Structure formats: C-alpha cells, structure tokens
Amino acid sequence: MQRRHVVQYGAAGVGAVALMLGVGWWRADGPGAPKPAGQRPLPLSAMDFRLTDHEGNEVGPETLIGRPTMVFFGFTYCPDVCPTTLSDISGWLEDLGDEAAQMNVVFITVDPERDTVEAMAEYVGYFHPAIRGWTGPANQVARAAEGFRASYERVPAEGGDYTMNHTASVFLFDAKGELVTMIDYHEPREFAVPKIRRALKEDVEGVT
Amino acid sequence: MNKLPYINGLTLVLLLSAMSAPAFAGSEDVVVENAWSRASIGVNRPGAAYMTVHNTGEDTVTLTGLTTPLAVMPQIHETKTNADGVSSMAPADEITIEPGQSVALEPGGLHAMLMKLQNPMIEGETFPLTLTFSDGGEVTVEVPILGIAARGPES
Ligand SMILES: [Cu+2]
Numbered sequence: 001m002q003r004r005h006v007v008q009y010g011a012a013g014v015g016a017v018a019l020m021l022g023v024g025w026w027r028a029d030g031p032g033a034p035k036p037a038g039q040r041p042l043p044l045s046a047m048d049f050r051l052t053d054h055e056g057n058e059v060g061p062e063t064l065i066g067r068p069t070m071v072f073f074g075f076t077y078c079p080d081v082c083p084t085t086l087s088d089i090s091g092w093l094e095d096l097g098d099e100a101a102q103m104n105v106v107f108i109t110v111d112p113e114r115d116t117v118e119a120m121a122e123y124v125g126y127f128h129p130a131i132r133g134w135t136g137p138a139n140q141v142a143r144a145a146e147g148f149r150a151s152y153e154r155v156p157a158e159g160g161d162y163t164m165n166h167t168a169s170v171f172l173f174d175a176k177g178e179l180v181t182m183i184d185y186h187e188p189r190e191f192a193v194p195k196i197r198r199a200l201k202e203d204v205e206g207v208t
Numbered sequence: 209m210n211k212l213p214y215i216n217g218l219t220l221v222l223l224l225s226a227m228s229a230p231a232f233a234g235s236e237d238v239v240v241e242n243a244w245s246r247a248s249i250g251v252n253r254p255g256a257a258y259m260t261v262h263n264t265g266e267d268t269v270t271l272t273g274l275t276t277p278l279a280v281m282p283q284i285h286e287t288k289t290n291a292d293g294v295s296s297m298a299p300a301d302e303i304t305i306e307p308g309q310s311v312a313l314e315p316g317g318l319h320a321m322l323m324k325l326q327n328p329m330i331e332g333e334t335f336p337l338t339l340t341f342s343d344g345g346e347v348t349v350e351v352p353i354l355g356i357a358a359r360g361p362e363s
Contacts, residue, residue, distance in 0.1 A: 079321060161323065
C-alpha cells in the first residue's frame with residue numbers, strides 16, 4: 001500500500017505536490033518555510049555534474065548507476081544534523097550487513113570551500129566504511145543539488161563564521177538510478193531500514 | 209521546609225548559613241543527566257553537547273546560557289527541519305523548565321553548541337560545562353566526549 005503510494009506519487013507531479021503539502025502544511029509555518037515543495041529528484045541518468053570523491057577519483061551521477069544508491073547532503077563543519085545522520089546511516093548499514101554490501105552510499109558536501117578532498121577523507125573515515133565523500137567546485141556542487149532538488153544556503157554565524165542550512169533528507173535510488181523514496185530527518189530506524197530494503201529489492205526486480 | 213530532601217546531612221550551622229546566603233529560586237534543584245558530546249576534528253569545527261536538564265524542585269527555572277573553558281562561544285542552539293526537509297540551526301530562546309519537568313538537548317533539536325573551541329575534543333576525555341539560570345544559579349556538569357560517530361550517551 002505504502003509502496004504503491006510512492007510509485008504513483010512519482011508518476012504524477014501534481015499528486016506529489018498535493019501529497020507533500022498534505023503531509024507538511026501544518027508545520028510549514030516555521031521560519032524559513034515554505035520553499036517550492038514537492039519537487040522530485042531527477043533520475044540519476046538525467047543529472048549532470050562532475051565531482052571528486054574522498055580518494056581523489058572523478059565521479060558523477062553515472063558512477064552510481066548499476067547499484068542501489070543512498071545520497072545525503074551536508075558539510076563537515078556541521079555539529080549536529082550531519083554527524084547524526086551519518087551515524088544513523090552507519091547504523092542502518094550495520095543492521096543490513098551483507099544485504100547493503102553492494103550499495104553506493106554518498107555524502108555530498110554543500111560547503112566545498114571548507115570541505116576539500118582531504119577534509120572529506122578524514123571526516124568520512126570516522127563513519128561506516130561504505131560511505132563516500134564527494135566534493136568539487138561550487139558550481140558542480142550546485143548542479144548536483146539541483147539534480148537532487150536539494151537546497152542549501154550559507155548563513156553567517158556569530159564571530160565571522162558561517163554555517164549552512166541544507167536539505168537533510170536521505171535519497172534512495174534503485175540500481176537503474178530511479179528515485180525509490182526519501183528518508184526524512186528524524187525518521188525512526190524501523191521505517192528507514194525497510195525503505196533501504198525496498199531500494200535494494202527494486203534493484204533485483206529491475207534486473208529480472 | 210519544602211526543600212527538606214535536599215538538606216539531608218547538613219548541620220544546623222550550615223543550614224543557618226545557607227539561609228542567610230543569597231538563595232537561588234530553583235536552579236539548585238536542577239539535575240543534569242546523560243550528558244555526552246562527540247569528539248572534534250581539531251579546533252576549527254564547532255562541537256555539540258547533549259544532555260537532559262531535569263528540574264526536580266518546585267519552582268520554574270529558566271536556562272539562560274552556558275559557559276565552559278573548552279569553547280570561547282558556547283551557546284544553546286536549536287536545529288529545526290522544515291516541511292521541505294531543510295535543516296537550519298539558530299540560537300535558542302531562553303528555556304523554561306516547569307517543576308518536575310525535563311528538557312532534552314538531543315541530536316536534531318536543542319544542543320549545546322560549542323563554537324571557537326580552545327582545545328580539540330578528544331574521545332575518552334571530559335570537559336566541564338556550566339549551565340546558567342535566570343535566578344543567578346549555576347550547575348556544572350562533566351561532559352564525556354564520545355566518538356565522532358556516537359549516537360547517544362550509551363554508545
Ligand atoms: Cu548549533
């Protein structure tokens with residue numbers, strides 16, 4: 001039932017907007033809201049960007065096609081949401097064990113100014129070994145975010161520093177590069193792990 | 209005498225001197241539990257600490273700020289995630305805790321934001337963090353530093 005819902009939600013853009021508004025309208029009155037809601041990430045095959053992974057390899061959306069994929073946007077100077085999400089992802093991967101061994105797991109920085117390849121390498125090294133860190137020129141990061149319909153914004157902080165507001169959802173794609181679903185921040189693990197299983201399973205169905 | 213459970217063990221002399229000293233309206237009954245934080249990479253990135261602040265007394269208390277030798281600019285922050293899934297972080301308003309109630313500083317919500325670290329936060333060490341209250345009282349807690357990928361006080 002749930003699954004059917006998501007599939008249809010993808011098929012009809014108008015329906016997607018309506019669904020998201022229906023789910024979110026009651027909490028859409030906070031500061032910063034609302035932005036154009038309901039935009040669904042493109043299929044990976046329709047995205048176009050060039051980044052560098054934390055080991056210095058050139059990567060792009062095509063790198064991800066052929067395996068199920070989990071993508072999260074963040075930045076390494078983020079003290080709360082990003083380490084929490086990366087440790088959640090690490091926990092999900094541990095729960096899934098071998099099931100998730102063939103999965104791409106990518107953390108894309110929205111702060112390439114501070115998140116160099118070296119910074120990404122050090123940072124992702126503290127989390128699950130499957131997690132790859134991608135960075136690159138600001139315009140390429142912007143193109144990546146655009147493809148995923150993720151948003152981010154630099155916000156000045158006290159003392160001359162800055163922080164980043166950013167989309168904190170985790171995106172799940174099947175092996176063909178089609179969006180399966182998203183895991184929202186704060187979603188309990190009992191919902192997250194079955195969603196990942198669904199992305200893995202659609203992979204199997206896609207192959208047959 | 210409603211503070212009787214908290215003066216167990218005090219001598220009459222101490223009790224009398226306490227009564228003549230400036231009395232804090234409530235913050236002496238604040239108990240901080242399950243404090244934890246994550247290790248940092250160097251000192252350039254801000255740190256965050258989490259805990260539960262429990263008001264065991266009979267007066268409402270208001271948490272107004274933080275101090276610590278670890279960071280030049282410690283501040284209570286709140287992360288909010290909007291309907292579009294975009295997370296942002298900003299200094300929190302004053303936090304009022306009713307008698308018998310607790311406020312949780314936890315990932316994705318309120319946190320003690322530790323800006324301008326003086327020293328790196330090293331896994332296995334601890335640091336003192338002082339919570340200041342509107343009645344002038346202070347509560348200091350030793351915060352354990354866990355790994356960067358820690359998920360909570362027990363991990
Ligand atoms: Cu903060």
